[in-house]
Amino acid sequence: MPTALITGITGQDGLYLSELLLAKGYDVHGVVRGQNNPKRELVRRLLPDVRLHNGDLTDLSSLMRALRDSRPDEVYNLGAVSFVAYSWENAFVTSDVTAHGVLNVLEAVRLHEDDAGSVRFYQASSSEMFGKVAEVPQHERTLLWPRSPYGVSKVYGHYMTINYRESYGMHASSGILFNHESPRRGPEFVTRKISQAVARIKLGLQDELVLGNLDAQRDWGFAGDYVEAMWLMLQQPVGDDYVIATGETHSIRDFLDIAFAHVGIDDWTPYVRQDPRFMRPAEVDQLVGDASKARDVLGWKPRVSFGDLVAMMVDADLEATQQGW
Template identity: 75%
Template sequence: MAALPYGVAKVYGHYMTINYRESYGMHASSGVLFNHESPLRGPEFVTRKISIAVARIALGLQEKLTLGNIDAKRDWGFAGDYVEAMWRMLQQETADDYVISTGETHEVREYLDIAFNHVGISDWEKHVYQDPQFFRPAEVDLLIGDSTKATEALEWKPTLSFDGLVKKMVDSDLEIEKAKAGK
């Protein structure tokens, strides 16, 4: 149920931004940002949960990773690119609303494949377990955004590929886990 209040709060914030812009003439833009990831993402998010586990498995500090639905598809982009988009929104003469996304969809399974292969583990399936308790009851099968408006009006597009994002996150967690382990 945690996702429901989170989603409702986001919709509320979006419409309040529009309300203040239209009612009070404020220069207030709203961005609908699809999943934006980085090494700073919290460990409770699947991308970071995977990058930490992959690093630990590669270093011999962990054996397995337990996940929910690895067939879920998401539009993941680099948070740094999304910050650039937000900055560009605020530079516009007229405030507006924009969708910020990569326009690509990738399965959790694909994230796993890139992450494990990056550390030299091709048979990752033996390390990954799916647990039904981690499946979301109201799972959205496919999330993908259309940032055409942002591309045209803001002259913005993502610069870091999905492959590059996964590797960046794994590399960061490899360094963190090596430091923790004194390696």
């Protein structure tokens, strides 16, 4: 059976990708940072067939051990400090993990290949690399103009992946994924912050939802759809870069409209307050992707609509809140 090693396996993408690969008959391994990582038990509970290895993106030797012990055919680098707002507060840590961590994984794979043969590599790039967008929609050749330490770090990892592909002949692909959400999204992200608040407001447990910019526009898809694109990239004859997106753009206001309407609240304005503290120092106003290359080459397209995604997240948080999870 094929073997895959996933960094960032405790995040939403890592969990969905693990489920996909297990269903395809893979032997799945994951790198987890810290022996007492509280998310380790989550992976063991949801994915008991996954084998976990201690490792850290900032520690090359630990990554080499994980590769030696798992001997993967495919490596998916999903690990990162991925919360944009946090990257402004901790730019150094973000750069160390999200930028230099990619170099560490690439170098570990390159050195491992000398002993074990070819390994296919996937890098989780991001639409945040486009930042102050030079054109709409954005595609694989659009100018990268990041507007946050997170975006800058992702650009570094993206170009480092291209350099290893071109310099060493590695089968290395970057998925430039636009925003993708799910009930497994971290509560610090605005989409999950909204779905949790809507559930609590509906149940009478919360009175107010405080947000930043309501007019920012994003291209939102379902994480479960997007991990399939990751896998498809590594099944191609050669590595390449692909934008993964729905091609639709929606504002935070659109998300609020659907989320509140789903629980029977037609006017959300009495419950939502804007606070300058939640505004980004440099905003990314409109992100919308052109995924025609992924559609033509990979045969990939999103399945879950924006409205269904929002309803899915609200329903999951309603159930979790009612059950006291």
